[in-house]
Amino acid sequence: MRPKDLVGRRGEEIARKFLLSRGYRVIERNFKTPFGEIDLIAEEGECTVFFEVKTRISETFGPPSAAVTEDKACRVVKNCVFYAQKKKLLEDALRIDVIAVTLDQGLRLHILKHVRNAIMPEK
Amino acid sequence: MLSKIYSSCVIGINAYAIEVEVDVANGMPCFSVVGLPDTSIRESRDRIRAAIKNSGYTFPSNKITVNLSPADVKKEGAGFDLPIAVGILAALGVIPKEALHKTVICGELSLDGRLKGFRGALPVAISLKDRFRDFIFPAKSAGEASNVEGVSIYGAKALKEVVEHLKGINPLGLAEKECASREESQCSCERDMKDVKGQEHVKRGLEVAASGSHNMLLLGPPGSGKSMLARRFPGILPDLDIEEALETTKIYSIAGELDGSGLLFERPVRMPHHTISYAAMAGGGSFPMPGEISLANNGVLFLDELPEFRRDVLETLRQPLESGEITVTRIQQSLRYPSRFILMAAMNPCPCGYFTDPHKRCNCTPNQIQRYLSKISGPLLDRIDIHLEVPRLNYEQMSKRRSGESSEEIKTRVVGARCVQKERFAGKPAYLSYNAYMNSSDLEEFCVLSGEAEELLKTAILELGISARAYDKILKISRTIADMERSKIIETHHISEAIGYRCLDRGLWA
Numbered sequence: 061m062r063p064k065d066l067v068g069r070r071g072e073e074i075a076r077k078f079l080l081s082r083g084y085r086v087i088e089r090n091f092k093t094p095f096g097e098i099d100l101i102a103e104e105g106e107c108t109v110f111f112e113v114k115t116r117i118s119e120t121f122g123p124p125s126a127a128v129t130e131d132k133a134c135r136v137v138k139n140c141v142f143y144a145q146k147k148k149l150l151e152d153a154l155r156i157d158v159i160a161v162t163l164d165q166g167l168r169l170h171i172l173k174h175v176r177n178a179i180m181p182e183k
Numbered sequence: 184m185l186s187k188i189y190s191s192c193v194i195g196i197n198a199y200a201i202e203v204e205v206d207v208a209n210g211m212p213c214f215s216v217v218g219l220p221d222t223s224i225r226e227s228r229d230r231i232r233a234a235i236k237n238s239g240y241t242f243p244s245n246k247i248t249v250n251l252s253p254a255d256v257k258k259e260g261a262g263f264d265l266p267i268a269v270g271i272l273a274a275l276g277v278i279p280k281e282a283l284h285k286t287v288i289c290g291e292l293s294l295d296g297r298l299k300g301f302r303g304a305l306p307v308a309i310s311l312k313d314r315f316r317d318f319i320f321p322a323k324s325a326g327e328a329s330n331v332e333g334v335s336i337y338g339a340k341a342l343k344e345v346v347e348h349l350k351g352i353n354p355l356g357l358a359e360k361e362c363a364s365r366e367e368s369q370c371s372c373e374r375d376m377k378d379v380k381g382q383e384h385v386k387r388g389l390e391v392a393a394s395g396s397h398n399m400l401l402l403g404p405p406g407s408g409k410s411m412l413a414r415r416f417p418g419i420l421p422d423l424d425i426e427e428a429l430e431t432t433k434i435y436s437i438a439g440e441l442d443g444s445g446l447l448f449e450r451p452v453r454m455p456h457h458t459i460s461y462a463a464m465a466g467g468g469s470f471p472m473p474g475e476i477s478l479a480n481n482g483v484l485f486l487d488e489l490p491e492f493r494r495d496v497l498e499t500l501r502q503p504l505e506s507g508e509i510t511v512t513r514i515q516q517s518l519r520y521p522s523r524f525i526l527m528a529a530m531n532p533c534p535c536g537y538f539t540d541p542h543k544r545c546n547c548t549p550n551q552i553q554r555y556l557s558k559i560s561g562p563l564l565d566r567i568d569i570h571l572e573v574p575r576l577n578y579e580q581m582s583k584r585r586s587g588e589s590s591e592e593i594k595t596r597v598v599g600a601r602c603v604q605k606e607r608f609a610g611k612p613a614y615l616s617y618n619a620y621m622n623s624s625d626l627e628e629f630c631v632l633s634g635e636a637e638e639l640l641k642t643a644i645l646e647l648g649i650s651a652r653a654y655d656k657i658l659k660i661s662r663t664i665a666d667m668e669r670s671k672i673i674e675t676h677h678i679s680e681a682i683g684y685r686c687l688d689r690g691l692w693a
């Protein structure tokens with residue numbers, strides 16, 4: 061495993077634990093679709109929430125949430141719509157959140173930021 | 184979770200009711216606006232989201248669909264921010280839906296939830312007063328609309344105030360009637376006719392033009408006072424009556440030039456520079472906006488240095504001068520704006536300016552003069568009733584201490600002369616309000632000449648070679664002069680004065 065993949069995995073693990081501690085029910089991890097993968101899928105009450113987790117070990121090049129560009133957002137939406145269609149969830153409450161994790165050099169949690177409803181499809 | 188709000192969109196000088204339907208549903212969160220919105224409405228999504236959040240409400244993470252109906256009318260303007268925001272809150276149940284049936288809501292939002300003025304509040308209130316009783320506008324725009332009778336206009340400063348008003352917690356006050364300019368107009372005439380020394384015949388000419396609403400052209404060498412006189416012309420015109428004021432304010436409201444000043448009772452004066460484009464003069468844009476000639480409606484359009492204007496700009500004046508309105512046609516739509524104004528033009532007689540001057544030598548060749556004058560086409564000149572020379576003042580006149588009549592005195596006489604015309608044309612078709620608008624059959628009916636006067640006119644035509652067209656103009660002007668003296672019949676001295684106002688017909692120049 062490449063070092064950067066290791067960072068990603070570590071971030072997703074931290075995010076998952078964070079969600080569990082907040083009362084979310086995690087239903088999928090790294091769900092593969094033809095367009096890519098969804099990092100985490102969880103349920104908060106009635107609402108199905110998709111998570112894009114971004115992890116970095118340095119904020120020199122901006123916070124991890126800045127890495128979710130418009131292009132990335134489009135791909136995330138595509139993945140989520142694919143999942144929602146497959147599970148027939150399109151008429152239910154859905155949401156896409158971003159979790160931005162910053163780690164220190166020893167891969168310990170430094171900052172975790174949860175942005176609710178961060179990505180909105182542009183019709 | 185569906186809600187329906189009424190808003191409005193101004194097309195031309197009329198406003199149409201637009202239904203804003205908002206649906207908040209489950210699904211992938213998104214915010215879409217359908218129903219032919221333009222870019223400023225599409226962009227409103229981001230303003231609305233921020234404004235709702237910053238007003239202390241929660242913006243839903245749901246699928247929001249906004250429909251502007253009728254779906255086939257193109258909508259433009261930022262006035263839909265507020266109705267869409269209220270619609271979202273109503274769909275969420277924050278605002279009771281019953282409160283929204285008889286209310287028209289318009290306004291632009293800023294990110295912090297405050298309301299900004301929008302263009303066209305007055306036309307909205309006028310056009311929709313039969314269908315709706317309550318109107319909620321931004322406080323800045325409510326003033327101009329408050330003069331419309333039979334409706335309640337509420338002015339709000341922020342989204343929160345509107346929500347609380349609709350919930351019945353904290354009702355908004357009715358907007359106060361504003362007609363600020365009525366008192367101001369008394370003192371706003373800083374430019375008084377009495378400041379002009381000499382030039383008594385020109386002042387008289389201006390009075391005639393003001394009385395009969397005639398178009399006028401002033402010719403003279405540089406520095407003779409053409410512009411000075413023309414700038415003082417609005418000061419001798421009567422104030423707008425309430426109907427004219429509403430019409431004029433409506434156009435200014437659409438053009439976004441009101442600045443929260445309430446109804447305009449002062450006659451508008453537009454003085455475009457001669458570099459103006461024809462679209463700015465006639466009105467234009469993909470959603471055509473009123474141009475200078477429509478902004479001058481019920482007032483004065485002053486064109487200084489007439490031959491310097493572009494040919495196509497001057498030619499656009501022809502149709503509006505004839506019909507009192509302009510039709511601006513673009514691919515999407517064709518709009519009519521009123522444009523009934525008095526054209527006041529000033530020009531030099533030749534490129535160097537001294538052709539008619541008795542003392543200073545003119546360096547222009549006849550060819551140059553011909554070319555200069557031919558910049559103004561015959562058909563345009565036709566539509567100008569009074570042409571008057573403004574000679575240069577000599578030393579005695581300049582140094583005179585005596586000041587002439589004040590604008591106020593002249594204005595009183597002009598009001599009198601206009602009353603005579605109003606009485607005479609009462610019950611006639613709407614186009615016929617002043618002498619200048621008479622057509623040839625009206626001339627036969629209203630211009631009765633005494634025997635001697637008829638004889639004089641005949642001589643003038645034979646001797647001076649006056650054309651048939653000029654004949655009509657002379658009759659119109661003499662009718663006005665007779666009205667100023669309350670004379671029913673046109674006498675010799677009326678005719679002779681009128682001939683004096685046609686200097687371009689007298690073959691003065693090539």
